Amino acid sequence: MPKVGRNDPCPCGSGKKAKRCCIERIGTERLVDVLRGSRDQMAAKNERLKAERDELVMQLAAVEADREAEVLAAQVHALLGAGELEQAEAVGRELEEMFPGETEGIERLAQVYESREMSVEAAAQYRRAIAMMDEWGRGHYCDCCRARLVRAVRRLDPEGPALELGLDPQ
Numbered sequence: 001m002p003k004v005g006r007n008d009p010c011p012c013g014s015g016k017k018a019k020r021c022c023i024e025r026i027g028t029e030r031l032v033d034v035l036r037g038s039r040d041q042m043a044a045k046n047e048r049l050k051a052e053r054d055e056l057v058m059q060l061a062a063v064e065a066d067r068e069a070e071v072l073a074a075q076v077h078a079l080l081g082a083g084e085l086e087q088a089e090a091v092g093r094e095l096e097e098m099f100p101g102e103t104e105g106i107e108r109l110a111q112v113y114e115s116r117e118m119s120v121e122a123a124a125q126y127r128r129a130i131a132m133m134d135e136w137g138r139g140h141y142c143d144c145c146r147a148r149l150v151r152a153v154r155r156l157d158p159e160g161p162a163l164e165l166g167l168d169p170q
Helices: 023-081 085-098 104-115 119-136 143-156
Strands: none
Touching (some): 023 104, 085 104
């Protein structure tokens, strides 16, 4: 709505000055327009803030999950160091079950099998982790981590199927 001054002709067409005719209505309409614009801006801002909040909640959940995976992996290492192989295997399986799309649990189980001197079984677990990495494709895992697993398979099961080392930045 265009701005109407008090001494301008009233937009209603009466021929009177706005201050003697519809000034209150004009002011109210202008205020309503301003409030509608503010409401729309606030609604848009509210939607942006909700989206940001949802993104932060997802990021926090991912950080908490990563932390939980790290704690479980550290437990496996500690249990292996203490010679508690059955408990280490149970925690490794829990880690694999809780994070099925990650290789961490598989690698920890392989370490348990290595500690039990079950080389072929350990190599089979490492092969599973390598296959998962290969399925993800390059760029979704660290090249040196994949190379480390390939070297472990070659060390543990030299007679087994050969694996390509791939890129090894080290």
